[in-house]
Amino acid sequence: MEIVVVAVIIAALALFFIGTYNRLITLRQRVKEAWADIDVQLKRRHDLIPNLVETVKGYATHESTVFQNVTQARAAAVAAGASASPQERAQAENMLTTALRSVFAVAENYPQLQAVQEFKDLSENLTATEDKIAFARRFYNGNVRDFNTALQTFPTNVFAGMLGFKPEEYFELAEAGEREVPQVKF
Amino acid sequence: MAIEPSPARLSIYDAAAANRWRTIALIAAFTALIVVLGYFVGEYFAPGGGPAVLPFAFALSIGGALASYFAGDRLILAQSQARELRPDEEQQLHNIVETLAIGLGIPTPRLYVIEDSAPNAFATGRDPQHASVVVTRGLLDKLDRTELEGVIAHELSHVGNRDIRVMVLVTVLVGTVALLADWMWRSMFWGRGRDRDRGGGGAIIAVIAIALAVLTPIIATLIQLAVSRQREYLADASGALLTRYPPGLVSALRKIAADKEALEVANKATASLYFANPLKDAPAFFDHLFDTHPPIQERIKRLEAM
Numbered sequence: 001m002e003i004v005v006v007a008v009i010i011a012a013l014a015l016f017f018i019g020t021y022n023r024l025i026t027l028r029q030r031v032k033e034a035w036a037d038i039d040v041q042l043k044r045r046h047d048l049i050p051n052l053v054e055t056v057k058g059y060a061t062h063e064s065t066v067f068q069n070v071t072q073a074r075a076a077a078v079a080a081g082a083s084a085s086p087q088e089r090a091q092a093e094n095m096l097t098t099a100l101r102s103v104f105a106v107a108e109n110y111p112q113l114q115a116v117q118e119f120k121d122l123s124e125n126l127t128a129t130e131d132k133i134a135f136a137r138r139f140y141n142g143n144v145r146d147f148n149t150a151l152q153t154f155p156t157n158v159f160a161g162m163l164g165f166k167p168e169e170y171f172e173l174a175e176a177g178e179r180e181v182p183q184v185k186f
Numbered sequence: 187m188a189i190e191p192s193p194a195r196l197s198i199y200d201a202a203a204a205n206r207w208r209t210i211a212l213i214a215a216f217t218a219l220i221v222v223l224g225y226f227v228g229e230y231f232a233p234g235g236g237p238a239v240l241p242f243a244f245a246l247s248i249g250g251a252l253a254s255y256f257a258g259d260r261l262i263l264a265q266s267q268a269r270e271l272r273p274d275e276e277q278q279l280h281n282i283v284e285t286l287a288i289g290l291g292i293p294t295p296r297l298y299v300i301e302d303s304a305p306n307a308f309a310t311g312r313d314p315q316h317a318s319v320v321v322t323r324g325l326l327d328k329l330d331r332t333e334l335e336g337v338i339a340h341e342l343s344h345v346g347n348r349d350i351r352v353m354v355l356v357t358v359l360v361g362t363v364a365l366l367a368d369w370m371w372r373s374m375f376w377g378r379g380r381d382r383d384r385g386g387g388g389a390i391i392a393v394i395a396i397a398l399a400v401l402t403p404i405i406a407t408l409i410q411l412a413v414s415r416q417r418e419y420l421a422d423a424s425g426a427l428l429t430r431y432p433p434g435l436v437s438a439l440r441k442i443a444a445d446k447e448a449l450e451v452a453n454k455a456t457a458s459l460y461f462a463n464p465l466k467d468a469p470a471f472f473d474h475l476f477d478t479h480p481p482i483q484e485r486i487k488r489l490e491a492m
């Protein structure tokens with residue numbers, strides 16, 4: 001009789017463990033998928049910047065520091081994209097956002113540049129991409145929140161560490177940089 | 187940066203799981219309905235012939251369910267005379283849809299336009315990988331960007347919640363049931379002369395068959411409406427959560443409510459798909475029982491309470 005009781009308890013525990021484990025795996029997978037979305041948009045932004053720099057350079061010939069800064073910031077962001085954690089990446093991206101804003105500030109001093117179709121297209125594309133980054137980040141952070149909550153609530157928190165689950169990092173862009181996309185007035 | 191708390195019930199994964207069960211229940215109910223209907227039709231035309239009809243009824247309902255699962259969205263798009271937008275057309279709309287789709291974590295759906303000046307929209311498809319969003323010309327012309335974002339976010343929530351699959355099935359299957367019942371009703375009416383020599387048992391069966399033929403489309407319609415109205419509130423809520431800007435959707439609802447034009451290509455079967463009731467003719471007789479959409483005032487009230 002006792003054997004049956006013990007067996008039932010063990011079976012129930014095993015089922016509980018399997019269920020929890022699979023749930024955590026699913027949630028973590030969603031975090032990874034959401035991260036891939038952010039990655040795509042960040043890469044897209046990196047790809048747009050050299051063209052923008054070239055276009056602005058053609059008109060604003062005396063602003064080499066600004067261009068150097070943005071080129072360096074972009075290189076750092078691309079490098080961070082290869083390996084770094086969300087937090088480090090967010091830092092590099094924030095630097096890039098700041099540098100990019102100074103490029104647009106410079107561009108405002110050159111009225112002829114504002115009329116160039118290529119410049120208009122590029123700045124529109126960048127604005128759209130930054131919008132997408134903001135939404136991708138929101139989706140990612142939502143999934144991280146779900147995963148971390150599942151991980152840190154009782155009783156999962158007792159054995160999640162043993163199974164090798166660690167809380168995921170949020171992707172936090174600078175408060176100001178979040179909504180303030182480069183505003184270009186024509 | 188604050189991580190906004192979202193009510194657990196609004197997670198698209200939860201809604202999607204609920205809709206999976208709803209799909210299964212819907213197909214089961216449809217099959218049962220057709221089989222029962224088929225049995226009585228068989229009994230009516232030839233006493234004792236009911237069981238012989240069953241295989242056909244099964245095949246019909248399974249075939250119908252499969253067809254509407256795989257081709258229902260194309261059927262609905264064609265019926266609505268929707269035209270697919272080229273990537274270079276309506277750049278703003280493309281941007282809005284792409285951006286919001288990223289925010290929901292779904293692939294960008296295909297975009298269609300209906301050349302009609304009544305402002306409206308709907309989403310269809312069997313899953314987010316095979317989804318389409320349809321807007322009317324009137325919606326593009328009459329709404330500004332934040333309003334358009336509100337409407338698109340509402341429609342994309344239907345996609346993310348997998349409402350679209352249920353809606354396709356409901357639209358096509360309920361349409362089929364209505365058609366069948368209609369056909370039965372007429373064949374009984376015209377076929378009555380043949381059956382004068384029937385016994386009492388036959389008469390009872392005939393009464394049941396007639397009752398079923400009358401009741402079936404009504405029941406089917408009620409199911410369709412009941413499913414539809416709750417979904418609209420949920421899609422409004424998750425749409426507002428996506429844009430973080432309920433006033434955009436509220437303003438769009440106001441504009442659409444003020445617009446008295448009916449959408450030509452919409453009919454009773456497809457009406458419940460749309461963002462707002464496209465028929466504009468709330469029947470006074472059954473009144474709220476047959477409303478395909480929750481009252482716009484109620485939707486606005488709920489959004490403003492957020």
